[in-house]
Amino acid sequence: MDAQILMYSGYAAVGLIIVIFVIIFRLHKRKKQGENVEAGKANKVASFDDNDTRSIITKSDQYVAGGSKSGFFVTSSAEQSANFASTSLLVLTSPVVNGLKFDDLLKAPAELLGRGRHSTLYKIVLENGVLLVVKRIKDWEISTDDFKLRMQRLNQVKHQNVLPAVAFYCSKQEKLLVYEYLQKGSLFRLLHGAQMGQAFDWVNRLSIAATIAETLAFMHQEFRSDGIAHGNLKSSNILLNKNLEPCISEYGLVPLDNQGFKADVCGFGVILLELLTGKLVKNEGVDLATWVHSVVSEEWTGEVFDKLLISGGASEERLVNLLQVALKCVNKSPEARPSMKQVAVMIVTLKEEEERSICTSVSVFSENF
């Protein structure tokens, strides 16, 4: 009997040991599977960067430049390390910033250029002296994937009068865009800055208007089927390149909107009104388009124009013609506004008339001397 009890206890002990081994083996296997899944995820994220891009891990929780915090990043370092696998700077094809690394942005001295409702803008200087601007976009309800797709799509369409992004960065918390810094400033500054448009005569204003109109018509045509309009067209987003030609910046950085193209036409109309009147869009609380309408309806049309244009000898007939185009663009009803293509045709026609009249006056002048 004792021998039997001893035998059964032995079986039980062996059985228990086997069960313990099986449990340990299963737990170990489960842990290994977990590690493989994590490794797989990391590989997947890394593979996004294969094409013409460089993946970088953020290092600090706040960007410190020249001793001052620029505030590129608002996320904590804990959040960042949790998300590091999805943080990457994508360098688009650009000769200006070949080989740009995220670290280069972090190290560069930065200066705050503007803080708007939807974004903050910094100017930075890279070690090699290249000047860039970094735009940090706030409150844009767009998924990381959609943002990447949008940036890649925008990068497929090039125009010499549109400033392309040279790189972008995107994580769940942050969306950054990097552009070349254009030193000649903006159309806004040319009109309303210290010079107050003094060195900006009618021929140049008309030429700039025609270039912006043609460029925007091109962009609308290219992005019509994607529904991507500029979305925030205004004179501070028209920069001047080194040849003082206009360069449209920040194209397509807003949510898709059915009325986006017509909103751009209205934005362009307001730019025309600024060029014609030399006045700010909002002056002592009065909206420029409303003011122009009120003056024109009282038949004081001549009063709306920038005195510098009149004293500079601009043809009042062509000023009025351009004003009529502007008023069509700012029509309260979006459906009644012309397309950018139609606007471009009207303004190019006016510009050609202007050029013909200059040629005629030059030849009359030379015949008389």
Ligand SMILES: Nc1ncnc2c1ncn2[C@@H]1O[C@H](COP(=O)(O)OP(=O)(O)OP(=O)(O)O)[C@@H](O)[C@H]1O
């Ligand atoms: N790439 C650039 N090069 C030089 N100056 C720039 C560049 N991008 C923007 N700026 C200028 O920096 C200033 C701030 O720009 P920011 O985009 O923050 O302001 P905004 O255009 O007035 O507003 P929003 O946030 O609605 O675009 C503006 O005067 C703008 O003309």
